[in-house]
Amino acid sequence: MNREQISEIAHSNHPIKAPLDDESVRRLLDRALPRGDERVLDLGCGSGEWLLRALAAEPLVRAEGVDISPEGLALAGKAARERGVEERLTLHRTEAAAFTSPHPFDLVLSVGSTHAFGGLLPTLAAARAHLAPGGRVIIGDGFWERTPSPEAVDMLGEFADLATTVDRIAADGWTPVEGHVSSRAELDAYEWSNWGSLASWALDHPDDPDSSQVLATAGTRRSEWLRTYRETWGFVTLVLRRTPGR
Ligand SMILES: C[S@@+](CC[C@H](N)C(=O)[O-])C[C@H]1O[C@@H](n2cnc3c(N)ncnc32)[C@H](O)[C@@H]1O
Numbered sequence: 001m002n003r004e005q006i007s008e009i010a011h012s013n014h015p016i017k018a019p020l021d022d023e024s025v026r027r028l029l030d031r032a033l034p035r036g037d038e039r040v041l042d043l044g045c046g047s048g049e050w051l052l053r054a055l056a057a058e059p060l061v062r063a064e065g066v067d068i069s070p071e072g073l074a075l076a077g078k079a080a081r082e083r084g085v086e087e088r089l090t091l092h093r094t095e096a097a098a099f100t101s102p103h104p105f106d107l108v109l110s111v112g113s114t115h116a117f118g119g120l121l122p123t124l125a126a127a128r129a130h131l132a133p134g135g136r137v138i139i140g141d142g143f144w145e146r147t148p149s150p151e152a153v154d155m156l157g158e159f160a161d162l163a164t165t166v167d168r169i170a171a172d173g174w175t176p177v178e179g180h181v182s183s184r185a186e187l188d189a190y191e192w193s194n195w196g197s198l199a200s201w202a203l204d205h206p207d208d209p210d211s212s213q214v215l216a217t218a219g220t221r222r223s224e225w226l227r228t229y230r231e232t233w234g235f236v237t238l239v240l241r242r243t244p245g246r
Contacts, residue, residue, distance in 0.1 A: 018237070024237070105135060174246075
């Protein structure tokens with residue numbers, strides 16, 4: 001089983017692939033779609049859940065999602081048909097950094113996908129290149145709540161603390177107009193759901209040749225979370241507008 005397949009099973013009970021609950025997602029989208037007829041782009045859309053919720057909430061919104069995962073995009077297409085929004089959703093299977101479009105977007109999202117661009121500021125530079133005048137960005141990325149262990153940095157990568165993260169974004173010419181720091185309950189719910197869903201799949205498919213490998217992976221990842229980064233890693237999601245004159 002490849003990484004994408006494992007990821008899809010892990011997220012099967014938490015379709016937003018980031019540690020935010022439904023109300024947090026709703027509030028951020030509401031703040032990012034002030035007109036209700038926006039053109040929206042998600043760079044690293046996964047199974048498209050942010051876009052699907054925007055389309056369901058706003059009947060005049062049109063959306064495009066970009067991802068390299070065929071599994072994620074297939075789920076997004078299926079869910080769009082089931083929710084009756086497929087005519088307003090276009091999916092692109094391509095590297096997010098290579099995506100081009102003939103038109104700009106009023107809202108550009110990238111939540112939990114900054115690795116696709118090599119970090120937070122390169123992701124914002126890419127978002128800016130797609131943004132219409134007056135447009136907004138929803139960006140979600142990790143930060144360190146406390147000083148991490150070297151193992152946590154090895155596992156999750158380089159982040160800054162929350163204040164430094166937001167300062168860097170502001171210095172790059174963005175003004176946060178809404179924000180959400182994932183609560184301990186949201187962070188825990190996300191991890192329990194991921195590793196629990198993976199373990200459940202293995203227990204429900206004892207005869208599958210991948211079953212024991214998947215169960216072992218679920219246990220390893222749960223232990224890495226509890227032992228290595230639960231106490232130090234956080235997640236922030238911001239709605240941004242360009243700062244005048246920048
Ligand atoms: C943690 S998931 C977040 C998905 C979605 N933004 C969400 O919040 O539900 C990260 C996504 O980034 C995608 N991804 C990783 N590298 C990418 C790349 N180079 N280009 C496009 N997508 C990429 C993965 O396939 C995955 O779907």
